[in-house]
Amino acid sequence: MRLSVHHVSxxxxxxxxRRLVQTHRLTPSDCASQRVLSWEVFSEGAVKGAVYRDGAGDLIETISVKGPVTELVVEVRGEVDTTDLFGVLRDYRETVPPGTYLRGSHTTDADADLRALSAEALEGLEEETALNRAHALARAVSGAIAYSPGLTEPATTAAEALALGKGVCQDHTHALISVANAADIPARYVTGYLHSTSDGEAHEASHAWAELYVPGLGWVGFDAANECCPDDRYIRLGSGFDAQDAAPIRGVLAGGVEETLEVSVAVKSQTQSQHQQQ
Structure with a gap:
């Protein structure tokens, strides 16, 4: 599927x-499931700095803006050709060993309820394949946390979301990482884009899901919010230990100021765009 993205922050x-510095994880990397056809990240008045690929294989770019500035717009436009590989991440350039992602974070640390959910999901599956066990954990999280926007915050932990029983894709992802780590399965947070379907199944164009490490397959994506594995509707941007670590944009301000953020994201398929132009 050919997908176009227009993302404005x-x-x-x-x-x-007085001065603003940002780190961008806003450019998808080529791999077996996606090929970047065109991509541009633009910020008027910004000076581009270092560009590098981190150990997880994600492309990172830094920008700086000299003040005084009262507004900054970061605009992303691009096209990606995607292929459905049933969530399996292949041909991705990374050097970090999978075991690194057993570390977790404050947001994904498992409490007693999350450990119990992990154990219940895997009960009786000792002889099953690692892939089937990973699917069982994803199903457990989907069943335990109903999709409901507006009830959680960016700082909500996996334990808090499970106790509430409701949340958004960020909460599903944190919880899945937590129950996977509780079962000694490496897991990480992934950010990207999702092409919303006409029947309303996809919740957000800017999206998050988890990747669990499955021996013999490598990293496999699980979108517990939508109860599926990433397919050709998804564009992968980058990964980290949790939402903050994997954030597409992270910044530092010089001067004690308050900021507000407006975000718009549109993800369209080539077929959809052609239909709209007729």
């Missing part, structure tokens, strides 16, 4: 900022 500052 608009930052407003209550007082002029």
């Amino acid at each position: 608009r930052y407003h500052f209550d007082t002029p900022v």
Whole structure:
């Protein structure tokens, strides 16, 4: 599937900022399931700095803006050709060993309830394949946390989301990482884009899901919020230990100011775009 993306992040500052530095994880990398046809990240007035690929294989770019500035707009436009590989990540350039992702974080640390959910999901599956066990954990999280926007916050932990029983893709992803780690399965947080379908099954164009490490297959994606594995509707941007670590944009401001953020994301298929132009 050929997907086009238009992603705009608009930052407003209550007082002029003297200097702004951001790190962007906004450019997808080529792999077996996606091929970047065109891609551009633009910020007016910004000076581009270092560009490098981190140990997880993700492309990182830094920018800086000299003030005074009261608004910054980061605009992403691009096209990607995607292939459905049933969630399996292949031909990705990374050097970090999978065991690194057993570390977890404050957001994904398992409490007693998350450990119990992990154990219950895997009960009786000792002889099953590693892939089937991973699917069982994803199903358990989907069943335990109902998709319901507006009830959790960016700082909500996996334990808090499970106790609430409701959340968004970020909460499903944190919880899945937690129950996987509780079962000694490496897991990580993935950010990207999702092409919303006409029947409303896809919740957000800017999306998150988990990858669990399955011996013999490598990293396999599981989208517990949508109860599926990533397919050709998905574009993978990058990964990390949790939502904060994998954030597409991270920044540092010079000057104690308050910021507000407006985000718009549109993901369209080539077929959809052609239909709209007729």
